[in-house]
Amino acid sequence: MPPFGNPQLTLLERLCNALAVSGDEGEVRKIVMEEIEPHADEIKVDALGNVLAIRRGRGKKRVRIMLDAHMDEVGFMIVADDGEGVYRFETVGSIDVRHLVGKQVVVGKDHTPGVIGGKPVHLMEGDEYTRKVPLDSLRIDLGLGGKAKIGDRAGFFTKFRRVGQSIMSKAIDDRIGVATLIELIKHAPPNLDLCGAFTVQEEIGLRGAKVAAQYFDPDMAIAIDSTPANDLPMHDGSENTSYNTKLDSGPAIYIADGTTLHDQRLVRFLSAVGDAENIPYQFRQPGGGGTDSGAIQRALAGIPTVSISVPHRYTHSPISLARMDDWKNTLHLLHAALKKITPALLATR
């Protein structure tokens, strides 16, 4: 099994604290390149900014597998200058505006600090406080005369932290997948050619994964992502039957989501590996949402694809929360699965 401990958590911390809003993934790309450079046989950065790495195995009949994790995160772009350090912004990726009022942000390559303020409660009229503050009423405020450029990206200012068995951070979606993929490249088993795709622009339409799959032309693919755990109590105390996934229940294997019916051979295979190795896993409740698998599966003449996610709470918000054990079990399940992959896996139906 690949090691799991402080070095892995430190890597995740660096990745989470980096700012890489869709279309501007440079900070994460730099960390990825540094980490995989000594371990990969080939690395290239493609036209969109994907990092595409190959680590070859030994022997004949090696399966060519693409492992995918997206580098980008949801965030903001500065779109207009209102003067005196106040800027208008747009969201990039799916962000609920209800998470924005009263939050700290960083802007641009220098991570200039700023805030998204809110109207004083004292000045509210009638039932104003019951209505959402629309995006066009919100501003990023950099203080008196603070400078940003139109087009600068911005993100939540949240420092990664460990609390007991939990991780609290922004961008766990999908830095935890990126960290997993880095570890898998470092500890790749020899029976396959591992094609590592660190993709861009997942949050705005799976665009990096599409060209990555077309470039690698793999036999099969696994998208490694992070998915919401909606495992909170129901407001009325009844049973929560729409939890999507639960924390502490291990990696979430996908069967069906909003874009993909995942390859049944790979779904069965991953769960069989979990059973055989005594690694806990769960099935993500079939439903909406999606991962890069939606683009990979339909690339070229079709690529058998499955997704697996580390569950986290409070997706696309300033602070998400995941469990270290769920991440460890995801890494271990994937590593155990890679070791067992043979061409025969796809010969069945």
Next chain:
Amino acid sequence: MTDILPFLKSLISVSGISGHETPVAKRIEEKWRPLVDEIGLSRVGSLQGLKKGSGKGKRPAVMVAAHMDAIGMMVAKIVDGFLHITNVGGIDARVLPGAPVIVHANGEELPGVIAMPPAKLLPESESSEVIPIKHLLVDTGLPAYQVKKKVRVGDLVSFANEAMELAGEVISGHTLDNRASIAALTVCLQELQGKSHVWDVWAVATVQEETSYLGAYTSAFQLRPDIAVAVDGTFAKGPGANGWQTHPMGKGIGICMGPNMHPFLHKRLTELADKMEIPWFLDVTPRHSGTDAYPMQVTREGIPTALVEFPLRYMHTPVEMVSVKDLQRAGRLLAGFIASLEENFLEKIVWE
């Protein structure tokens, strides 16, 4: 002028939610002790520092009050390791989802985040608009059995985001209302070290302003000052706030007039600000000023009261914002005002 920013940052890093001001009171006491002649707590916990004047015999006294309490939250109910909360002081529930907090659990500080539950877990009528505070949950990241062991109903929950220094000598963070005024009052005490003043000065960090003005009522009663000045933030112009109540941040301080203020004290302050070349603006409060000036004015037989303010953006959110320059201006004006109080000043306070 000494740099007040490090002290202000340390002030907002300690808790002191209304009714539970002890941690911040200790921090202020440390800072004020060398600046005053006597210091102690009122019966309800307000910190009262006396700097004696140079006058002979029984000296008149001015009380300068800044409240040290902060708005916050309290644990209302614990369900499966998640904490339901209620507000202490005025909070717009819209600032809460995704906010980092600290749960103060029997001496232990547990970091947490305020969670907005997914729509499917909420009543349909409430799932797509603003989620009221009763449906928000604090997640500490700890397993339910540990939460049950550590946390109790009534435990305090405070905002936890760190202060940010922004462009143009601006600081942003939670609780600048009203720790920024404590900083201004501290600047005043520092300035007074080099000045002679006839009057006694009571510097008071009051408790429970956000909930009932308890500290200002009770300290004004106990100390029986001849005049009183409150220091507080007023609304700064900025995104979301551009009405007549708002004033530009960083361009000067507010000297307030209205029914809570004595016109003569107001006049003295404005004349002095002009003389000291401190930029100021007229802030008007047609009714309740919403500050410690309101209770102090009606304590005992009535006390002539004034209010000095600085503009503060995003009041009662975790990202309040003030200009450090404005705080220094407020501190300087207060010190100048105190030093200007002549022995017979009381006789001059008249109604037109």
